[in-house]
Amino acid sequence: MFLFKNNPVLIFIPVLIFFSCTKDKAELKKEGPPSASYCDSMKTAGKVSYKCYIDSLVTVRCRKCHKPGGDGNGDFTGFNGIKAKTGLIPGKIQANPPNGDRMPQDGPPYLPDSVIAKMLSWINDGALNN
Numbered sequence: 408m409f410l411f412k413n414n415p416v417l418i419f420i421p422v423l424i425f426f427s428c429t430k431d432k433a434e435l436k437k438e439g440p441p442s443a444s445y446c447d448s449m450k451t452a453g454k455v456s457y458k459c460y461i462d463s464l465v466t467v468r469c470r471k472c473h474k475p476g477g478d479g480n481g482d483f484t485g486f487n488g489i490k491a492k493t494g495l496i497p498g499k500i501q502a503n504p505p506n507g508d509r510m511p512q513d514g515p516p517y518l519p520d521s522v523i524a525k526m527l528s529w530i531n532d533g534a535l536n537n
């Protein structure tokens with residue numbers, strides 16, 4: 408605590424981080440596909456954050472079908488179900504998928520290039536629960 412006493416600015420850093428993530432999630436739900444800048448503040452050691460970014464993206468664009476009893480193969484309601492499909496996701500979210508339809512299947516609009524890049528980056532970094 409003495410760190411905080413000596414340096415009041417430090418107190419605001421966690422508060423700011425908390426509010427920036429809360430705001431990002433609210434905006435993602437409201438606006439659909441996120442802009443590339445959302446959740447940048449939540450990158451963990453330079454990596455795209457699952458908890459702040461990927462989870463929100465999947466909620467907005469994938470979960471209505473990829474849930475128990477839904478049309479999509481795979482249950483994307485939690486981290487493990489998404490992680491299990493990370494080998495297939497890159498091919499499916501880009502043009503000319505190796506088989507079946509491009510995702511999200513209710514597109515167009517499909518994911519913007521900037522959003523695809525973030526999904527690929529998260530997968531290439533090992534699809535962490537970060």
Ligand code: HEC
Binds near residue numbers: 473507513
């Ligand atoms: C409107 C419903 C719908 C939405 C929204 C949707 N999907 Fe799908 N998804 C499907 C259906 C149906 C299939 C099976 C048919 C096919 O592969 O084309 C599928 C198949 C897949 C597969 C292949 C799974 C396998 O085991 O073969 C992946 C990966 C996938 N979707 C990822 C996604 C991602 C990522 C999103 C969000 C960006 C998404 N989907 C959004 C309906 C949907």
